[in-house]
Amino acid sequence: MSLITNSTSNLGGDQSWLASAHAIWNGRSVTVDLPKFTKETHYPQGFIPQGFPVTIGEDGLAVPYDGTNLAGHLLNDYPVDAVNATGKIEAAALLDHGRVVASKVPFQGFKAPATQANTTINYL
Numbered sequence: 752m753s754l755i756t757n758s759t760s761n762l763g764g765d766q767s768w769l770a771s772a773h774a775i776w777n778g779r780s781v782t783v784d785l786p787k788f789t790k791e792t793h794y795p796q797g798f799i800p801q802g803f804p805v806t807i808g809e810d811g812l813a814v815p816y817d818g819t820n821l822a823g824h825l826l827n828d829y830p831v832d833a834v835n836a837t838g839k840i841e842a843a844a845l846l847d848h849g850r851v852v853a854s855k856v857p858f859q860g861f862k863a864p865a866t867q868a869n870t871t872i873n874y875l
């Protein structure tokens with residue numbers, strides 16, 4: 752189920768990864784550590800796309816999902832020029848519960864985790 756029309760623009764975003772509107776209004780805030788992302792792999796179009804899976808690192812910052820300890824999925828597109836002087840995207844919204852279409856998550860090779868300690872996401 753797509754909540755809005757799919758788009759290649761980072762203005763509207765592609766919400767086809769969302770399987771329901773549940774929880775999109777109460778995502779928790781996280782700080783994204785942009786230096787842990789690479790342009791070629793994570794934001795080739797100049798923004799980290801919504802639906803991107805992240806892990807919370809030992810320092811408490813959101814970093815690319817490494818196949819373990821999924822924290823959730825970013826709820827918005829985040830242009831890389833939105834970072835502050837420290838290379839961080841402050842107050843990014845994170846979906847850590849709800850429904851997600853695993854095949855539509857914008858991360859090459861993403862597979863729904865077999866177990867989830869930090870989220871209550873149902874993958875379809």
